[in-house]
Amino acid sequence: MTPFQPTLSPLGSVTASALVALVPILVMLITLGVLKWKAYLAGLASLLAALLVAVLAFHMPVTMAGLSALQGAAFGIFPITWILLAAIWMYDITVVSGRFEDLRSTFSLITDDPRVLGILVAFCFGGLLEALAGFGAPVAITSVMLVAIGYSPLRSAMTVLLANTAPVAFGAIATPIIMAGNVSGLDYHRIGAFVGRQTAILAFIVPFLMLLLIDGRKGLKQVWPAAVVIGGVFSVAKWITSSYVSVELTDVIASLLGIAAGVVLMRFWKPAGSAEAMERISRRMMGEPDSVLERDSHAPADPKSLTAGKITMALLPYILVVALFSIVNLIPPIANALAATDIKFGWPGLAGNILDAAGHKVTRTTFKLALLSSPGTLLAVIAIITAAIYRVPPRAVVGTLGRNAHKLRFTALTIASVVALAYVMDFSGQTVTIGTWIAGTGAVFAFLSPVLGWIGTYVTGSDTTANALFSGLQATVGKKIGLDPFLTVSANASGGVLGKMISPQNLAIAATSVGLIGQESLILRRIVGWSFALLAFLCVLVGLMSTPVLGWLLPA
Numbered sequence: 001m002t003p004f005q006p007t008l009s010p011l012g013s014v015t016a017s018a019l020v021a022l023v024p025i026l027v028m029l030i031t032l033g034v035l036k037w038k039a040y041l042a043g044l045a046s047l048l049a050a051l052l053v054a055v056l057a058f059h060m061p062v063t064m065a066g067l068s069a070l071q072g073a074a075f076g077i078f079p080i081t082w083i084l085l086a087a088i089w090m091y092d093i094t095v096v097s098g099r100f101e102d103l104r105s106t107f108s109l110i111t112d113d114p115r116v117l118g119i120l121v122a123f124c125f126g127g128l129l130e131a132l133a134g135f136g137a138p139v140a141i142t143s144v145m146l147v148a149i150g151y152s153p154l155r156s157a158m159t160v161l162l163a164n165t166a167p168v169a170f171g172a173i174a175t176p177i178i179m180a181g182n183v184s185g186l187d188y189h190r191i192g193a194f195v196g197r198q199t200a201i202l203a204f205i206v207p208f209l210m211l212l213l214i215d216g217r218k219g220l221k222q223v224w225p226a227a228v229v230i231g232g233v234f235s236v237a238k239w240i241t242s243s244y245v246s247v248e249l250t251d252v253i254a255s256l257l258g259i260a261a262g263v264v265l266m267r268f269w270k271p272a273g274s275a276e277a278m279e280r281i282s283r284r285m286m287g288e289p290d291s292v293l294e295r296d297s298h299a300p301a302d303p304k305s306l307t308a309g310k311i312t313m314a315l316l317p318y319i320l321v322v323a324l325f326s327i328v329n330l331i332p333p334i335a336n337a338l339a340a341t342d343i344k345f346g347w348p349g350l351a352g353n354i355l356d357a358a359g360h361k362v363t364r365t366t367f368k369l370a371l372l373s374s375p376g377t378l379l380a381v382i383a384i385i386t387a388a389i390y391r392v393p394p395r396a397v398v399g400t401l402g403r404n405a406h407k408l409r410f411t412a413l414t415i416a417s418v419v420a421l422a423y424v425m426d427f428s429g430q431t432v433t434i435g436t437w438i439a440g441t442g443a444v445f446a447f448l449s450p451v452l453g454w455i456g457t458y459v460t461g462s463d464t465t466a467n468a469l470f471s472g473l474q475a476t477v478g479k480k481i482g483l484d485p486f487l488t489v490s491a492n493a494s495g496g497v498l499g500k501m502i503s504p505q506n507l508a509i510a511a512t513s514v515g516l517i518g519q520e521s522l523i524l525r526r527i528v529g530w531s532f533a534l535l536a537f538l539c540v541l542v543g544l545m546s547t548p549v550l551g552w553l554l555p556a
Contacts (some may be wrong), residue, residue, distance in 0.1 A: 006429025018437030021430035028095030039520035043417030054428035076416035089141035097390035122163035130324035131251035134172035153514035166203035194490030196242025207231035211527035222387030234258035291516025450495025457499030
């Protein structure tokens with residue numbers, strides 16, 4: 001097969017080529033956000049648009065375009081859909097076992113205020129899961145935990161998507177940062193220090209925005225001290241750890257200290273209006289349909305009746321999640337042993353046949369079938385261990401898995417089509433053309449550099465992949481126009497965290513986890529404004545960091 005090397009301007013100009021390359025993204029936004037199509041239909045329509053653009057405008061051979069879509073779809077199924085299935089399976093075992101009510105009661109031992117719990121669970125514990133696992137696991141797990149507290153499904157989904165922003169850049173033990181360093185040729189430790197400062201500022205803001213989303217202005221007025229303390233401790237810890245301690249452990253340390261700060265605060269301060277807030281938060285939002293999530297509708301038991309044993313058993317799955325992922329990711333010999341079971345192979349027809357703009361073979365055509373090292377496999381192991389300790393009958397365990405697999409069939413199609421879209425746009429050159437077009441803005445690029453990361457993560461659902469796509473371009477453009485390349489590369493990683501919030505695969509994970517299957521368009525319409533607002537803020541922040549106005553914030 002003749003190798004394919006995409007060109008930046010197949011239509012004669014970068015501008016015209018980039019505008020055509022944007023068509024699949026626009027199709028996704030319009031069909032999902034405006035026309036309110038089901039997510040899997042929007043994903044398939046966008047994939048078709050990407051294939052047509054790849055073949056007709058970017059002159060990619062039809063066979064290669066199809067094979068690119070197949071590789072992306074395979075990655076969408078395994079590991080991404082597998083992670084989601086395992087996370088929901090683990091949750092449902094707590095429901096089948098009858099431990100769900102104790103879990104809800106356990107949360108109220110910290111505080112009876114659902115807004116504070118929302119910050120602790122979605123922002124801090126979700127940040128810890130992002131640091132240790134990533135790949136959508138934090139959204140899947142914390143969304144059902146918020147439902148356990150009493151949140152309506154839609155409010156839960158929106159809350160975790162907003163919360164799953166600042167931690168993303170350092171997810172999976174800083175994999176996105178390491179990828180940015182590998183691709184750009186810059187020291188990833190210093191990139192991490194830049195990203196840490198940018199996302200530390202975001203991390204301080206996000207808890208306030210969460211309060212607005214959860215309970216409006218009244219929630220912000222009544223609970224702002226919690227946002228100040230938890231967000232402040234998380235932010236400072238993130239800043240210090242990324243700059244002076246460990247890039248890899250940045251979000252692990254920040255999340256744990258944020259949780260500790262919240263628990264200590266609750267011993268000395270009690271927010272007003274907690275009972276009324278619970279009534280508002282548990283009420284379905286306007287336009288919110290009924291959820292198919294199986295949930296115990298009874299009120300939680302009196303927390304005073306909880307014994308230490310009941311609390312431990314209620315928290316068991318989440319204790320196991322933190323323990324197992326910490327062991328796997330922080331002890332190299334174990335991580336290496338599990339990784340040794342991975343099966344890697346060049347995707348047939350693509351490996352060695354896709355070239356980048358410089359004529360080098362693209363390594364992303366290698367497919368990794370992660371077996372024991374996959375977060376989904378680890379979550380499945382935890383589900384089985386939990387079921388054994390809870391003494392759930394094997395028939396019920398298998399039946400729960402089967403029901404969830406059937407329930408996820410359209411979600412799997414959504415994720416597969418969206419990731420297939422990302423691979424087609426990547427291998428055909430559409431994504432790089434869009435990035436090059438934005439990079440041609442000259443001095444204004446300092447303000448627009450986060451947009452590249454936002455687009456990359458929105459399309460692919462991964463900040464790591466967005467950094468793989470654009471970090472080299474960001475570094476080159478930064479040097480060319482006289483900007484610090486560390487600033488532009490870090491802006492890519494920071495911008496990507498805000499695209500994660502509305503990426504179609506993340507929307508599908510959130511919707512499925514809370515039982516709103518097929519309602520991704522509703523969630524997108526409710527959350528997209530937050531993503532755009534935070535992106536605009538980050539663009540201004542990075543732009544000012546390139547000037548003496550805020551340049552003093554950068555590492556020396």
